[in-house]
Amino acid sequence: MTDLFAHSPSSDAAGGAQPRARRRWPFLVGGALVALVAAYVAAAVVLGDRVPRGTTVAGVEVGGKDVEGARDALTAALADAGTTPVTLTSPVGEVAITPADLGVGVDIDATVTSLVGFSLAPADVWRNLFGGGEENPVVTVDDAVFTTAVDQARSELDAEPVEGSISVAGGKVALKEPTTGSETDVAGTVAAVKRWWPTQSTITVAARSVEPKVSAQELTRVKTEFADVAVSGPVTVKAGEKSFTLTPKAFAPAIVLAADDSGVISPKADLKKLSAIVHAAAKKAGAEVEAKDAVVTFSGSTPKVTPDVPGLALDDASVQTEVWKAITTPTRTATVATKTVAPKFTTAIAKATLPKEKISSFTTYYPAGQPRVTNIKVASRVLNGTYIPPGGQFSMNAILGKRTPDKGYVKAGIISGGRSASAYGGGISQVSTTIFNAAFFSGMELDAWTPHYYYISRYPEGREATISWPDLHNKFTNTTDGGVRMEVIATNSSITVNFWGTKKYDVTATKSDRFDFVQPRKYTDDSPDCIDQSPVPGFKVTVGRIIKEKGKVVKTEKFTTNYRPEDDVTCTNPRPS
Known part of the structure; x- marks a missing residue:
């Protein structure tokens, strides 16, 4: 009997063939891929010789x-x-x-x-x-x-940045905003050109901002923290029993608002200006009083010393600290210290340096009866008794002032532009020359003098000093150890100047021969104010002085004077008889 449920050999054989069929699919897939790659490559080859469509x-x-x-x-x-x-x-x-x-x-x-x-x-x-x-x-x-x-x-x-500023000039805050600058970046601009040109003919450059040294924020900070406060109101300065006010307009010039290298502004005071501003206001208010030197006068040869008067001044260190503090804070009051100021020429110095002896003397001569003699006597009376303290400077113009008729001066001969002329005060150059020689031989420091245009025989060659208001001066400084009293005595025919003081120097004068002669010119003049002149040659001469102190030479000096020729002038304009 047949076993219907038994496996036949043929079904086993068929079952054994199925694994071989499953092993074919990798070859099929591989072949497909090869075909796809071939197609891909073929497309790349075929299409590669043309620009892609739509480009x-x-x-x-x-x-x-x-x-x-x-x-x-x-x-x-x-x-x-x-x-x-x-x-x-x-x-x-x-x-x-x-x-x-x-x-x-x-x-x-x-x-x-x-x-x-x-x-x-x-x-x-x-x-x-x-x-x-x-x-x-x-x-x-x-x-x-x-x-x-x-x-x-x-x-x-490009544009440079524009710096802003802050100011309190005139006592008012003024703030100017800064402006940022611009600088073109070459590399960035090259990239922009490569990106956009020639599609676009207008291209924006690559630019970097250049900031100003001081930022707007810093200026605003300084305005808020300092400037607004500084000019918010006047500052009251108390000095002893006195007080006075400084308006913002007054002290503003002393405020410095400068930035450092990092752009930071640290408000500061110009201490020199601040002191000057405060001192000026203090003097005006009577909070400062200048010291008065002792004054020496003479009745004949008898001296009288008017005592000195100490002064009062604000202490600079206190001014600079306290006033600046008041400017920079809402507290608008500064209490500053004061100090007593001693005069330079005290009563003690004046008494210790009173004239003791004659230290120099000089005399010059002139014809009597001329108008110029009147002027010599007027100037001599004013100058007689002049006192020059140790270290003090004598100025003849400062003492005499302008020579005018109401002072007693008359018209007399002068030299103007190399020609003879006349003017009020003519002749007092002889007073000046005599004083100059007294100063010369006393060892004074000769500060300013001018020789005459041409040589005048009544004066020593090279040692003379003309004078004119207001520009030709005779000035010297007292370098001796004592005060000097000038004694000026004018007669009808001579003037003598004696210096009384404390003798310090022995002075010897020197003089060279004349040299570099220049002959005068000769011409006529028909102007109504012409004055006849006799010819005198011009020349140069060098004078000097040897100054000794206690027998030792302490100074030697030489001065060369150039005298122009005095031209031969004949006046042809008739004068009324």
């Missing part, structure tokens, strides 16, 4: 064109790009530059090459199959030319 370069349609076609299309369309100026713009301004002057150009061959050619890159194959888009041309840049062009255009493209 544009700088707005020029080149899609689907082969190399030659794309090159021709770009060459024709971009021909004007090499001549159309490129406009560079910045936050400051703009400038138009030709591509050649900018050093830029389009490399058409390189551009086309970048669009075609065999490539297995998926993106390239995809683009070749389904189309491209807008592509940038290959832009070449000559870096040196580009840099030079930008540097030359910086006056249009």
Whole structure:
């Protein structure tokens, strides 16, 4: 009986063949992949010799064109790009530059090459199959030319930052905002040109901001923290029993608002100016009183000493500290210290340095009865008894002032511009010359004197001093150890000047021979104010003095005087009889 449920050999055989059938599928898949790759490569090869369809370069349609076609299309369309100026713009301004002057150009061959050619890159194959888009041309840049062009255009493209300022001039706060500058970045601008040109002829440069030294925030800080407070009201200064006020307008010149290298403003006081401002206001208010020197006068030869008077002054250190503190804070009151100021020429010094002896004397002579004698006597009376303290300076013009008729002066002969003339006070140059010689032989420091235009025989050669108001002076400084009393005695025919003091120096005069002679000219003059002149040659002479103290030479001096010739003048204008 057959076993219906037994396996037959044939079914076992068939079951044994099934594994062999399953092993065929890898070969089928591999074959499909090989076919796909072959198709992929074939597509890359076939499509690689043309520009992907839909591709544009700088707005020029080149899609689907082969190399030659794309090159021709770009060459024709971009021909004007090499001549159309490129406009560079910045936050400051703009400038138009030709591509050649900018050093830029389009490399058409390189551009086309970048669009075609065999490539297995998926993106390239995809683009070749389904189309491209807008592509940038290959832009070449000559870096040196580009840099030079930008540097030359910086006056249009760049701007220096404008510094702001803060001021309290006039006692009012004035704030000026700073302005940020702009500087073109060459490398960044090159990148911008490569990205946008020639599609765009106007390109914004890459620019970096240049900040001012002092920021707006710093100026605002100083205004709020200092300036507004400083000028908020007057400052009251208390000095002893006196007080006075300083308005912001008055003390503003002493405020310094300067920035340091880091741009930080630290308000400071100009201490010299601040002191001067406060001292001036203090004197006006009577809070400071100048010291008065002792005064020496004479009745004949008898001295009288008027005592000195000490002064009162504000202490500088206190002024600078306390007044500045009051300016910089809401507390608008400064209490400053005062100090007593001793005079330079005290009563004690005056008494200790009273004249003791005659230290020099000099006499000159003149014809009696002339108008000039009147002037000599008037000036002598004013100058007689003049006292010069130790270290003090004598000024003849300062004592006499302008020579006028109401002072008793009359018209007499003078020298003006090398010619004889007349004026009120004529003749007092003889007083000046006599005083000059007394000062010369007492060892005084000779500060200012002027010899006559030409030589006058009544004076010693080279040792004479003319004088005129207000510009020709006779000045000297008392360098002895005592005060000097000037005794000036004028008679009808002579003037003598004696210096009484404390003898310190022995003085010896020296004089050279005359040299460099110049002969006078001769001419006539018909002007109504002409005065006849006799000819006298001009010459030079050198005088000097040897100054000894206790037998030792302490100073030697030499002075060369140039006397012009006194011209021979004949007056032809008739004078009324």
